[in-house]
Amino acid sequence: MRVLALAAGVFLALAGCSRQADVSVGSKAFTESVILGEIATHLAEDAGYSVEHINFPGTRLAWNALIAGDIDVYPDYTGTIIQETLFSENLKTDAEVNAALAAHGIRMSRPLGFENAYAIGMREKLAEQLGIRTISDLKRHPGLRLGFSSAFMERDDGWKPLRERYALPHQDVTGLEHALAYQALDSDSIQVTDLYLTDAERMLYDLRVLEDDLRYFPNYDAVWLYREDLETRAPEFVAALKSLEGKISESEMIAMNARTQIDKVAETKVAADFLAEELRVESEVIEETLAQRVWRYTLDHVFLVGWSLLAAILVSLPLGVLAARSSSAGQVILGIAGVIQTIPAIALLVVLISPLNELGFRGIGTPPALVALFLYSLLPIVRNTHAGLKDVSPQLVESASALGLSPWARLRLVELPIAARTILAGIKTAAVINVGFATLGGFIGAGGYGEPIFAGIRRADYSLILEGAIPAAALAILVQLTFELVERSVVPKGLRLKAEG
Amino acid sequence: MLELKGVSKSYGQTVALRATDLAIEPGKTTVLIGPSGCGKSTILRLMIGLIRPDTGTVYIGGDELTAENALQVRRRLGYVIQEGGLFPHLTSSANVSLMSTHLRRPKQQVEDRIRELAELVQLPMDTLDRYPAQLSGGQRQRVSLMRALMLDPDVLLLDEPLGALDPMIRAGLQEDLKPIFQTLKKTVVMVTHDIGEAGFFADTIVLMREGRIVQCGTLDDLVKRSVEQFVTDFINAQRTLIQALEGSSG
Numbered sequence A: 001m002r003v004l005a006l007a008a009g010v011f012l013a014l015a016g017c018s019r020q021a022d023v024s025v026g027s028k029a030f031t032e033s034v035i036l037g038e039i040a041t042h043l044a045e046d047a048g049y050s051v052e053h054i055n056f057p058g059t060r061l062a063w064n065a066l067i068a069g070d071i072d073v074y075p076d077y078t079g080t081i082i083q084e085t086l087f088s089e090n091l092k093t094d095a096e097v098n099a100a101l102a103a104h105g106i107r108m109s110r111p112l113g114f115e116n117a118y119a120i121g122m123r124e125k126l127a128e129q130l131g132i133r134t135i136s137d138l139k140r141h142p143g144l145r146l147g148f149s150s151a152f153m154e155r156d157d158g159w160k161p162l163r164e165r166y167a168l169p170h171q172d173v174t175g176l177e178h179a180l181a182y183q184a185l186d187s188d189s190i191q192v193t194d195l196y197l198t199d200a201e202r203m204l205y206d207l208r209v210l211e212d213d214l215r216y217f218p219n220y221d222a223v224w225l226y227r228e229d230l231e232t233r234a235p236e237f238v239a240a241l242k243s244l245e246g247k248i249s250e251s252e253m254i255a256m257n258a259r260t261q262i263d264k265v266a267e268t269k270v271a272a273d274f275l276a277e278e279l280r281v282e283s284e285v286i287e288e289t290l291a292q293r294v295w296r297y298t299l300d301h302v303f304l305v306g307w308s309l310l311a312a313i314l315v316s317l318p319l320g321v322l323a324a325r326s327s328s329a330g331q332v333i334l335g336i337a338g339v340i341q342t343i344p345a346i347a348l349l350v351v352l353i354s355p356l357n358e359l360g361f362r363g364i365g366t367p368p369a370l371v372a373l374f375l376y377s378l379l380p381i382v383r384n385t386h387a388g389l390k391d392v393s394p395q396l397v398e399s400a401s402a403l404g405l406s407p408w409a410r411l412r413l414v415e416l417p418i419a420a421r422t423i424l425a426g427i428k429t430a431a432v433i434n435v436g437f438a439t440l441g442g443f444i445g446a447g448g449y450g451e452p453i454f455a456g457i458r459r460a461d462y463s464l465i466l467e468g469a470i471p472a473a474a475l476a477i478l479v480q481l482t483f484e485l486v487e488r489s490v491v492p493k494g495l496r497l498k499a500e501g
Numbered sequence B: 001m002l003e004l005k006g007v008s009k010s011y012g013q014t015v016a017l018r019a020t021d022l023a024i025e026p027g028k029t030t031v032l033i034g035p036s037g038c039g040k041s042t043i044l045r046l047m048i049g050l051i052r053p054d055t056g057t058v059y060i061g062g063d064e065l066t067a068e069n070a071l072q073v074r075r076r077l078g079y080v081i082q083e084g085g086l087f088p089h090l091t092s093s094a095n096v097s098l099m100s101t102h103l104r105r106p107k108q109q110v111e112d113r114i115r116e117l118a119e120l121v122q123l124p125m126d127t128l129d130r131y132p133a134q135l136s137g138g139q140r141q142r143v144s145l146m147r148a149l150m151l152d153p154d155v156l157l158l159d160e161p162l163g164a165l166d167p168m169i170r171a172g173l174q175e176d177l178k179p180i181f182q183t184l185k186k187t188v189v190m191v192t193h194d195i196g197e198a199g200f201f202a203d204t205i206v207l208m209r210e211g212r213i214v215q216c217g218t219l220d221d222l223v224k225r226s227v228e229q230f231v232t233d234f235i236n237a238q239r240t241l242i243q244a245l246e247g248s249s250g
């Protein structure tokens, strides 16, 4: 009975996080995309809609959420749509792209104005000295040291085909983190690198962008991707989004990126200031105090950890018992729980979107975070329940059976109490891991301590990272201490005596 | 009361018990004896339905023992295993009353019964609230016996109840147990590998070897009318040991 009530609670917790806002805006989790998302958010508010804004760790998650209807709009780049999202459809013209998007119920706005293509750049002074203006000019200087971001080195439309296209002869080519490339240029350890046209760092370093004279790089015009049904659901919002077509210049975007990345101004404020200046749209930027923010993160975090752990206990205990009872079932159960543990979090979140949608839940935000945490918590509990029960000596099992206890009564009165310490240790492990893993909630709009941590990483703002990291560590310690107290009441005294004696 | 008819049991290649007939006399003490691994514990486990026979049938009070009635039947049997098998997470009294409490017997009745049994097996009252880890070996065996007697079973099955004890305590407990069996008039089946202990308790001794019964009878029968050389050898093995010791000291 109690178990049923708890199960119902878990279900309600999932259902409780169905969509509440009129409009849901997505971003990919890098500064520029988040700023554009904030711009859309302010526009929706200004048009009188309630709105939420969710950041995704990658294009695939944002796209899947868009076609699933979990979000209504997110900013993307034409090049990405052609080269990545719809790559298999081999699209060429704008008309083809629009038709392919329409097949998914998605529309694309006209370009917002700036382009965020890959480009090749070097320091202005060196370029001037060597007389390099175009990428073709590089051929005349085969001794130059080239350094490209790891992503650019690996991409199908990255370094290798670029080298072929321009027949570049350079031997000295290294891969490095994009964030380090500018400093490497400055110290002359590399002389040529890839960059995004709207990188904020371009403001800090005097860089020349080499002309793509053979037209190797595709266009990466920034556009809105939005759901067709948004036009009927929120027509004023769509109109506002379209009013930005052609309005954001490359230099304006660079300046906005720089305010966040270099001056550490929050994206929402940067977006609001841009709208005030460009469209005379005044938006309200809610300023929370540090305590208010941390309290909000804590509530979300504890919600995620608590419910997922509770659900995991309810499911893992019976599975652990089953595994201990039948060795063939045990192999299957422990095997599956083990495999789940090895699935990377991002992959799991991508995979979860559509089954959750099928079940009527949102594929983003709290439901997938709860489900992922639940799945990751299974193994430690199942494994320890199994081990704890297997450790009960055969003499004790025999004595219990000989008394005439049914298998169920034997489990409840003898085996589970004797295994209690091991089982509890498994639950404790799951809980502590869970507190850490729950930061992934910040990936998909489920809130929690991950929210400031990921925002901080994005903006290279350490104090923001600490806003999430310190309370997360404190919560982990608190959980640890709580379990030590619980252990005193759950583990029978007779067993503790034995451990001490 | 308790009867095996053509009962056998194998574990893979190991034959634990060959097809065996054995009738246990009601109200009497029967002792199973024989070398280690000869199948003594196997017979007890078959009697209480912890394992199912490969062939043959076990009868209890005239009824056939089946998988369905095993739980009910077990409550009419008391069983003390080798090493006692007390539950470490429960106090002595909770160990003893576990089954009665599970069957929702009235609290007062349970408490009275515990006190009565503690007196019977001469267990100090203050040990009732202790956990097995806090008891001596002899006290643990007494608690195990109380637990087996709690539901007032018709039959007591004791698998080397004194096996793990040192000789002094063992002798003392032997002295205490015998009158208990006599006053309770229970049917007792006890396993031991000590011929002296067998002779002390038994109305009937069942001597076993490699999964079969070699001879049934009183100690006198076994000594004077042994059916096989093995019987004499088995008895003499323990006796000569003692004589050899006496010889060397005297």
Ligand SMILES: Nc1ncnc2c1ncn2[C@@H]1O[C@H](COP(=O)(O)OP(=O)(O)OP(=O)(O)O)[C@@H](O)[C@H]1O
Binding pocket: B011, B014, B015, B016, B035, B036, B037, B038, B039, B040, B041, B042, B043, B193
């Ligand atoms: N669960 C089991 N699986 C496999 N073999 C078993 C099992 N239980 C008992 N046996 C084997 O069956 C035979 C009889 O075992 P049993 O426990 O009845 O011996 P025993 O006479 O009680 O010996 P001891 O005096 O050492 O207690 C032994 O050879 C033993 O190894």
Ligand SMILES: [Mg+2]
Binding pocket: B040, B041, B042, B082, B159
């Ligand atoms: Mg034995």
